[in-house]
Amino acid sequence: MDGEDLANNDREEITHEEKEIAHEEFLEQNDSDEFLDEFGCSVCLLVAVQPTSLTCGHTFCRICLAKWYLTSKKKQCPLCGQAYQGHPQINIHIKNMSARLYPKQMKEREKLLELSLEDKTILQRFDKEILNKRPDRKTVGAFCLGITLTLLVFTSAYLTWFWQFSDIHSxxxxxxxxxxxxxxxxxxxxxxxxxxxxxxxxxxxxxxxxxxxxxxxxxxxxxxxxxxxxxxxxxxxxxxxxxxxxxxxxxxxxxxxxxxxxx
Ligand SMILES: [Zn+2]
Ligand SMILES: [Zn+2]
Incomplete structure (x- = not known):
């Protein structure tokens, strides 16, 4: 009985080990450039670390986005130039997928980021400045112009209606x-x-x-x-x-x- 149990346990351990190895191999195989288009950063062309997605849909390393912002002082996508609003957050979905598809690269990059005091300072400055940034004059100007145009359209539509359908005026x-x-x-x-x-x-x-x-x-x-x-x-x-x-x-x-x- 004892001998049989031991043999069964051994077999289970082996299958468990085999599974682990197969999983590692699977991950290793996938640690390739195959999905880099989806999970790569368009600025540094590596797997995006702390991937941050913008309203246009493009994703960058948070540190790359921070450097881009601190250089240009514009809340714009580095790839397509579209303006983004608010405070962009790390895309958890892409982060988890990257960690599964590129475990080595992700671990390495996160470690480097953790060790770099300069990068940490840049990220802090980015978060601080972007939270305090007021909408620039152009945006405010466009907003006011939009309101004025809307009012004009409504006024002329009202006057047209008034003259055509209202009989109270002589x-x-x-x-x-x-x-x-x-x-x-x-x-x-x-x-x-x-x-x-x-x-x-x-x-x-x-x-x-x-x-x-x-x-x-x-x-x-x-x-x-x-x-x-x-x-x-x-x-x-x-x-x-x-x-x-x-x-x-x-x-x-x-x-x-x-x-x-x-x-
Ligand atoms: Zn990057
Ligand atoms: Zn974009």
Missing amino acids: FTAKPVQFWKPSDVKDWLDDLSWTTEYIHNDIQNNIDGNILLAMDELSLLQHFNVSEPLYQKALLSAISKLKEQGVKMPSTLWEYTADDMNTS
């Missing part, structure tokens, strides 16, 4: 481009002398933009104005509209309406 203060056919009709009625020449049913589809683009021929076509004198008068009224962009109030009622709208 057409006297409304830019001619936004005139509806009813505004054009009001404007024509306002000219008083046109009523006997222009028929209501013809004016229905003429909006502000069409009105501004009119010439003698279209006056004849759309408003049936053939009399040269009236054509001239109407064209000069239209060109006045073009100049002013809006219809200036001409009656007391329009002045009052305009005043109420602007106040």
